Amino acid sequence: MKNHGDKLMVLASEESGRGKLENRSSTFSHIFVSATPYNVYKDDQSLESPFITFKFNIKMSYVLDKPDKSVPSYISKHDSWHEFEHPVDELTRGFICSLFVDAKIPFALKNLHWKKHDFDKESIPLVSTDCVVSSILDVCSDMINAARESGRKKLFLLVMIKKQVVVPRDEYLAMLKAKEGQEVLCNVEDMIRLQARGWNFQRSDWEDMANVVRRAGLGDSIKKRFGFSSRTCYERIDKTRFKSTRRQVMCPICRFMLPTT
Numbered sequence: 001m002k003n004h005g006d007k008l009m010v011l012a013s014e015e016s017g018r019g020k021l022e023n024r025s026s027t028f029s030h031i032f033v034s035a036t037p038y039n040v041y042k043d044d045q046s047l048e049s050p051f052i053t054f055k056f057n058i059k060m061s062y063v064l065d066k067p068d069k070s071v072p073s074y075i076s077k078h079d080s081w082h083e084f085e086h087p088v089d090e091l092t093r094g095f096i097c098s099l100f101v102d103a104k105i106p107f108a109l110k111n112l113h114w115k116k117h118d119f120d121k122e123s124i125p126l127v128s129t130d131c132v133v134s135s136i137l138d139v140c141s142d143m144i145n146a147a148r149e150s151g152r153k154k155l156f157l158l159v160m161i162k163k164q165v166v167v168p169r170d171e172y173l174a175m176l177k178a179k180e181g182q183e184v185l186c187n188v189e190d191m192i193r194l195q196a197r198g199w200n201f202q203r204s205d206w207e208d209m210a211n212v213v214r215r216a217g218l219g220d221s222i223k224k225r226f227g228f229s230s231r232t233c234y235e236r237i238d239k240t241r242f243k244s245t246r247r248q249v250m251c252p253i254c255r256f257m258l259p260t261t
Contacts (some may be wrong), residue, residue, distance in 0.1 A: 037155070
C-alpha cells in the first residue's frame, strides 16, 4: 500500500477529470497555497496536551485574463471546507501529506505558488508539493513555539488552497452566461416544487421570475427541462394562481397564453 507521501505525489501528477476548459491552449492556471495561524477561538486549558486544528479551505475559480469591472471578478467552480485535528506532539511530515489526500482536492496540484497570507498579492513559485508541505511545517513550528511561550493548548491553522484558471474574455462571458442560466433554471424548479407543496406565491413573484427568464432567453430551456406543454403548464403551475382571473394572461414560465376560467 502506498504511504501518504506517495499518494500526494500521485495527486500532484495526475490529471483531474473535471474542468476540461483548463486544457485549452488559451487558458492557464495557478494554485495559491497559504497557511496562517488562526488562534481567534477560545483556548481549552482542560486538554492534557496541546492540539492543533487544521482548517482547509479549497477553492477553484475562473478569472478574466484582463480586469473588467463591468462583469463579476470570478466564477466559482468549487468551495469546500475540511477540518482535521491532531496532537501537537505527534505532528509529522507524513500527517501533513495525509491532509492533502484526505481533503479530496478536486484538481491536480500543479503550478503551485506559496503566499505568506492569503490576501497577499505577491507569491513564491514552488517546485513541488513537497515544498508546500515544508512551508506548512515551518508555519506550524513557529506557531507551536509561540504557543509554548504563551501556554495556549488549542491551536488553529487556516490553510487556503486556491486554484485560479485564467480564461479569455469571450470564454469567460460564455461561462458566466451559462452559470447564470443554470441558476435561473434552479430557481424556477424551486418555485414549481414549492407551489406543488402548497406554497402560495403572489402574482408579483411569478412576474418577477418571468422577467428573469425572459432576459436570460431561457424559454425553450424551461420547456425542455420540465417537459411543459400548454396544458401541463396550466395544470401544474398556474391553475391555482389564475383560477379566478377573467382576462387572458401569459404563463410567466413558457409564455403560453393561458385560458381563462
